[in-house]
Amino acid sequence: MSTVREPATDETLEQDVPDGRWARLLRGNTLWTFLVLVVLAIGFSVAAPLAFATPFNVRNILADSSILLVLAIGMTYVIVSAGIDLSVGSVLVFSGVIAANVMVSMGGVTAGWGGIALGTLAGLAAGFAWGVLNGVLVTKARVPPLIATLGTLGMALGLAQVITGGSDVSRVPSRLSNLIGYGLALGQVPWLAIVAALITVVFALILAFTRFGRHTYATGSNAEAARRVGIAVDRHLIKVYALSGTLAGAAGVLSLARFSTTTIAGHAFDNLSAIAGVVIGGASLFGGVGTIAGTVIGVLIPGVLRNGLIILGAQRFWLDVAVGAVLVLAVMFDQVRRRARERE
Amino acid sequence: MEPLLEARGIVKRYGHVYALREAAFSAYPGEVVALVGDNGAGKSTLVKTLSGALTPDAGEIRLEGTPLRLTGPLDAQRHGIETVYQDLALAPDLDAAANLYLGRELPRSGPLGMLGVLDRNEMRRRAVDTFGDLGIRLPDVAAPVRRLSGGQRQCVAVARAVVWASKVVFMDEPTAALGVVQRRQVLDLIRRVRDGGVTVVLISHNMPEVLAVADRVEVLRLGRRVARFTAADTSVEELVAAMTGGIEQEDAA
Incomplete structure (x- = not known):
């Protein structure tokens, strides 16, 4: 390494302390979406104080959002790398079916932790x-991500139905559903939420602080630039999609625990919900931008909205209208702020 | 003086079309040498050959007198040869420090480093030092490169090449898309790089700019070197004449 030695002037040193951490946070997306979440929570708490802000209901929201959050974590990596993964819901179902079949063969409802672990591994694999x-x-076949994962969406779901003959596998070990599915840690926090939180923290740290995360941003921001500096872009993208698939497998096992069955027909829109969460959280579908913290908030906003509206007695069908509108508004708001920033 | 980088008899053929017909090139230690020529003269092909992006069909490249066979741009980088591409090749969503260390990130020491955790503070600190040393002023090193001006971005791209180049930096039209002030920024930067001991090979269409910043000029025409000048002793007219076939030096090829 060689650099030119010359005395640095005062002006050049100023670049060290620009306008501070807070200014950057205000410019960023995460703070604003977090405020939206807080405002929603306060609004529902005021409107329905006895029903919304109760430990029981908060547990409900957390448990309901946990499985989607695990999918959305993988989706964040894929979207930051400028890709998309439509197959997550089907892969969840397929992995759940594989895991359930292994657990059934290891004793079904009465299977022990060994069988459950083996089934979980099979689901992840x-x-x-x-x-x-x-x-x-x-990467290798050069099929655009939208099409490639649309294809595997169909294949994974179809194969899951071929394996099961179209009917759900429901002899899920009761140890799994009792602990992870309904169990509360310390009698308060759903284990489901704790598992999701652990996964979230680990992959948030990886995305933010490691070389793997840095290369994910670089690949999504400018794949050609990444290639020129020697990053193995194809291999990296394969790892990113593999991560998304593996987390969908984990979500499949969590879904088994929560519903005690494979819910083959229940995940048709999981992919879109996960994408919506990631995008509400501030990620750009063009790649290079997005954080796990944003995704957590982006998953919780529709979750809180649905839950709150149900409590207020809104007709069920209005929920989808509201969540759809939030998605569009979030992206519109982000675009406006982005344009304002470019004009700065 | 012995050339730092020397090419002789370089041939590059695409089917029946010869992009380079026994082209020659030399760059000496610590100079700015401009490579000029009309469109289609073979400048870009020659630079790609010298920076490892293309493999020549014939000819010899020597670095400090030793024959060099480059297998790719990364191989060239290992030999201390870097290229600043015309289209920048920065990741616009990453900040200047991240771009400077892209693909060569510094890990933290200890077990965290082994897990792939990056030393962001150290990279940022060194980046600030580098930009300071090179006289590059950025409003905010932590801002995504997207938010910088074209000139600032070009400076970041040049800085990245310079940090890692110990011998030669190729710059393909580094000022092509820039305004007057930004252009001056980049030209100043090129001089600073040279003063730091790294040889700069500048490819440019802008003859006044070439004469302002280069120490020597080599002229390509129809895939061959047709003339060599010392910048101080030549003129725009003479360069243009050489580029268009009006002048040909016997000993240049």
Whole structure:
């Protein structure tokens, strides 16, 4: 390494302390979406004080959002890398079916922790395999991510139905559903939410602080630039899709725990919900931008909105209208602020 | 003086079309040498050959007198040869420090580093030092490069090449898309890089600019070197004449 030695002037040193951490936070997206979440929570608490802001209901929201959050974590990586993964819901179902079948063969409802662990591993492996297939299709076969994962969406769901003959596998070990599905840690926090939180924290740290995360942003921001500096872009993208698939596998096992069955027909829109969460959280579909913190908030906003509206007695069908409107508003607001920033 | 980087008899053919016909090139230690020529003269092909992006069909490249076979741009980088691309090749969503260390990130020491955790503070500190040393002024090193002006972005791209280049930096039209002030920024930067001991090979269409910043000029025409000048002893007219076939030096090829 060689640099030119010359005395630095005062002006050049100023770049060290620009306008501070707070200014950057205000410019960023996460703070604003967090405020929206807080305002929603306060609004519902005021409107329905006895029903909304109760430990029981907060547990409900957390448990309801946990599985979607795990999908959205993987989706954040994919979207930051300038891709998309439509297959997550189907991969969740497929992995759940594989995991359930393994657990059934290990004793079904009465299976022990060994069988549950083996089933979980099988589910994760199934998700990983679909993810690798997605990654290889996108990078080596040069199929656009939207199409590649639309294809695996159909294949994973179809194969899940072929394996099960179209009917759900429901002899899920009761140990799994009692602990992870309904269990509360310290009698207060759903285990489901704790598992989701652990996954979230680990992958938030990886995305923000490691070389893997940095290369994910670089690939999504300018793949050609990444390639020129020697980043193995194709291999990196395969890893990113593999991560998304593996987390969909984990979500499949969590779903087994929560519903005690494979819920084959219940995940058709999980992909869009996950994408919506990531985008509300401030990620750009063009890649290079997005954080896990944003995604957590982006998943919780529709979750809180649905829950609050139900408590206020809104007709069920209005929920989808509200969540759809929030998605569009979030992106519009972000665009306006982005343009204002460019004009600065 | 012995050339730092020397190419002889370089041939590059695309089907029946010869992009380079036994082209020659030399760059000496610590100079700015401009490579000029009309469109299609083979400048870009020659630079790609010298920076490892293309493999020549024939010819020899020597670095400090030793024959060099480059297998790719990364191989060239290992030999201390860097290229600033015309289209910048920065990641616009990452900040200047991240771009400077893109692909060569510094890990933290200890077990965290082994887990792939980056030393962001150290990279930022060193980046600030580098920009300071090079006289590059950025409003905010922590801002995404997207928010910088074209000239500032070009400076970041140049800085990245310079930090890692120990011998030669190729710059392909580094001022092409810039305004007057930004252009001057980049030209000042090129001089600073040279003063730091790194040889700069400048490819440019702008003859006054070439004469302002280069120490020597080499002229390509139809895939061959046709003339060499010392910048102080030549003129725009003479360069244009050489580029268009009016002048040909016997000993240049």
